Amino acid sequence: xxxxxxxxxxxxxxxxxxxxxxxxxxxxxxxxxxxxxxxxxxxxxxxxxxxxxxxxxxxxxxxxxxxxxxxxxxxxxxxxxxxxxxxxxxxxxxxxxxxxxxxxxxxxxxxxxxxxxxxxxxxxxxxxxxxxxxxxxxxxxxxxxxxxxxxxxxxxxxxxxxxxxxxxxxxxxxxxxxxxxxxxxxxxxxxxxxxxxxxxxxxxxxxxxxxxxxxxxxxxxxxxxxxxxxxxxxxxxxxxxxxxxxxxxxxxxxxxxxxxxxxxxxxxxxxxxxxxxxxxxxxxxxxxxxxxxxxxxxxxxxxxxxxxxxxxxxxxxxxxxxxxxxxxxxxxxxxxxxxxxxxxxxxxxxxxxxxxxxxxxxxxxxxxxxxxxxxxxxxxxxxxxxxxxxxxxxxxxxxxxxxxxxxxxxxxxxxxxxxxxxxxxxxxxxxxxxxxxxxxxxxxxxxx
Numbered sequence: 001x002x003x004x005x006x007x008x009x010x011x012x013x014x015x016x017x018x019x020x021x022x023x024x025x026x027x028x029x030x031x032x033x034x035x036x037x038x039x040x041x042x043x044x045x046x047x048x049x050x051x052x053x054x055x056x057x058x059x060x061x062x063x064x065x066x067x068x069x070x071x072x073x074x075x076x077x078x079x080x081x082x083x084x085x086x087x088x089x090x091x092x093x094x095x096x097x098x099x100x101x102x103x104x105x106x107x108x109x110x111x112x113x114x115x116x117x118x119x120x121x122x123x124x125x126x127x128x129x130x131x132x133x134x135x136x137x138x139x140x141x142x143x144x145x146x147x148x149x150x151x152x153x154x155x156x157x158x159x160x161x162x163x164x165x166x167x168x169x170x171x172x173x174x175x176x177x178x179x180x181x182x183x184x185x186x187x188x189x190x191x192x193x194x195x196x197x198x199x200x201x202x203x204x205x206x207x208x209x210x211x212x213x214x215x216x217x218x219x220x221x222x223x224x225x226x227x228x229x230x231x232x233x234x235x236x237x238x239x240x241x242x243x244x245x246x247x248x249x250x251x252x253x254x255x256x257x258x259x260x261x262x263x264x265x266x267x268x269x270x271x272x273x274x275x276x277x278x279x280x281x282x283x284x285x286x287x288x289x290x291x292x293x294x295x296x297x298x299x300x301x302x303x304x305x306x307x308x309x310x311x312x313x314x315x316x317x318x319x320x321x322x323x324x325x326x327x328x329x330x331x332x333x334x335x336x337x338x339x340x341x342x343x344x345x346x347x348x349x350x351x352x353x354x355x356x357x358x359x360x361x362x363x364x365x366x367x368x369x370x371x372x373x374x375x376x377x378x379x380x381x382x383x384x385x386x387x388x389x390x391x392x393x394x395x396x397x398x399x400x401x402x403x404x405x406x407x408x409x410x411x412x413x414x415x416x417x418x419x420x421x422x423x424x425x426x427x428x429x430x431x432x433x434x435x436x437x438x439x440x441x442x443x444x445x446x447x448x
Contacts, residue, residue, distance in 0.1 A: 058281055058390070060310060063288050068295040069376040075400060078270060082286055084238070086270040086400055089263025090230030094411060097215035101205060101225035102128060108195045109135040114256045115145045117240045119192040121154040121381070122206025125162055129207050133162065137169035145256055146171045149244055151188045152178040154206065174247045176393075186276045189381050189392040191225075192240045197259045200228040200236040202271075202380050202397050204303075204368045211366075218333055221366040224411070226379055226397055228269070231261045235271035239395045242273060267399055274382070274394040283382045283396060284389035288314060290372050294323045299371040299412045301328045303364075304336070306343040306385040312350065319353040328412070328419055331359040338441045339385070344430065345438030351424045358419035371412060374405045 067073035079085035095101035109116055109132070116139055123129055140146040148166065150158075152175050157163055167173050176188045193201040203225035205211045215222030228236065237257055245251060274283035291298065291314040298318060305327060307315070319325055327350075334340045347357055370378040380396030382388045399405070 059285055059288060062310075063292040063314065065289070065293045067293060069290065069293045069373045069400075070295075071293075074289075074293050074376075075268075077289065078286070078398065078400075081289075082270070082272055082282060084235050084270060086268050086398070087231045087235075088268045089265060090228060090232045090267040090269045091265030092267050092269065092397070092399055092404060093227040094408065095201075095203075095225045095227055096411070097222060097224075098128070098205065098212040098220075099214050101201070101203070101223075101227075102131070102212065104227055105193055105201050105225070106131055106135050108193070108199055108201070109139055112139050112144045112146075112195045114196045115147075115194075115252075116196075117147045117149075117192070117194045117237065117244070117252070117257070119149045119188060119190045119240050119243060120207050121151045121187065121189045121191065122208050123150050123155045123157070124206070124208035124210070125157040125160065126209035128209050128212055129157075129162070132207050133166050136166055136171050140166075140170035145252075147240075147244060147252065148173045149176055149188070149240070149247060150174070151176045153187050172248075174244070176243060176247050187392050188243050189388060190239060190243065190273070190395040191381050192236055192395060194233060194237045194240060197237055197255075197257045198229065198233060198261065200233040202226055202228065202236060202395060204366050204381055210364075216362045218363060220363050222360065222363040222415075223366040224369060224379065228397065230264045230267070230269070232269040232271055232397070234258055234261055236395070236397075239271055239273040242275065243393055266401070267404055268401055270398040270400075272378075272380075272396045272398055274389070274392075274396075276391065276393070281390070283394050284308075284311075286378065286396070286398070287311065287370070287382075287384065287389075290370070290376060290378065291315060291318055293376075294318050294372045295321075296373045297324045297326075297371075299326050299409065300384070301365070301367050301369050301412060301415060302384045303330050303334070303366050303368065304339050304343065304383040304385045304388070305329050306339060306383075307346060308386060308389075311384070312346060315350055315355065316353050319350075319355060325350075325355040326358065326412075326416070327355065328358045328360055328365070328415055330365040331361050331420070333361075333364050335364065338437060341434050341438035342441040342444075343385075343438075344427070345435070345442060347422070347427055351422075351427055357422045357427075358416055359422055360415060360419045362418050367415070369408060369411070371405055371408055374409060375402050376400055377405050377408050379408075 075086055136146050148171055191202055205223045205225050211221045213220050272286055377399045378396050382394045382396050388394055
C-alpha cells in the first residue's frame with residue numbers, strides 16, 4: 001500500500017537493532033569500567049590502610065613504676081615483657097665515627113671463616129660501599145656464606161653493576177620490600193653485621209662516604225657503632241634472620257650461624273627488635289618503661305627527636321619527681337629540616353619543666369643512645385619518632401650495668417661540649433617561618 005515506506009521500515013529496523021547492540025555493548029563496557037574502577041579503588045584503599053593507618057593498638061595509658069632501673073624488677077620486666085631476655089657475659093666496645101668503626105667492620109668481614117650476615121638501610125655508591133662490596137665478594141669467593149639484606153629505599157644503586165657484581169660473586173643479596181605495595185611504607189631500618197655468629201656490630205651508621213671520617217665535618221655524619229661479643233650475638237643474629245625470612249623465605253640455621261657462645265665479658269645485654277609484623281610498639285614501650293623507671297637522670301642523644309604525647313607526658317612527670325633530663329639534638333645541619341622544625345615545636349612544655357636541650361654543632365648528628373640513671377643504656381637504630389617506633393623494622397642493643405653506662409656518659413659529655421644549649425628564651429624567639437612549619441608539619445608527624 002505504501003511501497004516507498006517498506007525500504008525505510010527495513011532501514012529503521014536495522015538501525016534499531018544496531019542501537020540495541022550498541023546499548024548492550026555500552027552497558028557491558030560500563031559494568032566492566034565500573035568493576036575495574038571499584039577494584040582499583042579498593043586496592044588503593046587497602047594499600048593506603050596497610051601503609052599509613054595504624055592496625056595495632058598503641059599504648060596510650062599512663063605508666064607508673066614502683067621500681068627503678070637498678071631494681072631487679074626492672075631487669076625482669078625488660079627480660080620477660082620485652083624479650084628476648086637480658087643475658088650476661090658479653091663484651092661491648094664503643095666505636096666512634098666512621099674512621100674507627102668502618103675499619104673494624106671490614107676487618108671482621110675479611111677474617112670471616114663461616115658466615116656473614118649484613119642488614120643495612122643506607123647503602124650509597126662510593127668509596128665505603130665499594131670497600132664493603134669488595135670484602136663481601138672476597139668472603140663469598142673463599143667459601144664463606146654471605147647474606148646481604150638491603151632496604152629498597154636506602155640504596156641508590158639497586159640495579160647497577162655495582163650490586164650485580166656482588167650477586168655474581170656468590171653473595172646472597174636481597175632487597176627488602178622492593179615491590180611489596182602492601183608494605184612499601186614499612187622499611188627495615190636495622191643496622192646489623194654478624195660474622196661467624198660470634199661477633200656483631202650494630203648502631204646507627206649507614207654504608208656511605210658521608211659516614212666516613214671523624215664526625216667533625218659539616219656535611220658528614222657523627223655516629224656511633226658498637227662491637228659486640230658474647231651470648232647476646234645470637235640475639236643479634238636472630239634479629240637479622242627475622243627480616244631475612246620475611247624477604248627470602250629461607251631459614252639459615254646450624255653452627256655456621258648459631259655457634260655455641262661462651263661468656264667473654266661482664267656486660268648484661270639484650271637485643272630488642274621492633275617490627276610491624278610483631279606489633280611495632282616494642283621499642284616505644286621500652287623507652288616508655290625506661291623513662292617511667294628513671295629515678296635520677298635521663299640522657300638522650302637522637303637525630304630525630306619527635307616525641308608523641310605519652311613520651312612527652314612521662315618526661316614531664318620524670319622532671320616533676322626530680323629526674324635530671326638532658327637531650328642533644330641536631331642543629332641546622334640536618335638532612336630533614338621539616339622533621340627538625342616539628343620536633344622543636346614540641347620542646348616548649350619540656351623546657352618549662354626544666355629539661356635542658358642542646359644542639360650538636362660540628363656535623364650532622366646521627367648517634368642514637370639513651371642513658372638512664374647511669375645504669376641502663378639503649379643504643380642502635382631507633383629514632384625517637386613515630387616512623388621508627390611504629391613503622392620501621394628496628395633493632396636496639398640494651399646494656400644493663402653501671403660501668404658501661406658511665407663509660408657512655410663520657411661520650412655524652414663530649415658530645416655536649418660540642419653543642420649549644422637552647423634556652424626557653426632562644427626557643428621562644430625562633431623564626432616565625434619555623435614555628436609555622438613546625439605546627440603545620442605536625443599533621444604528618446606519623447610519617448616522620
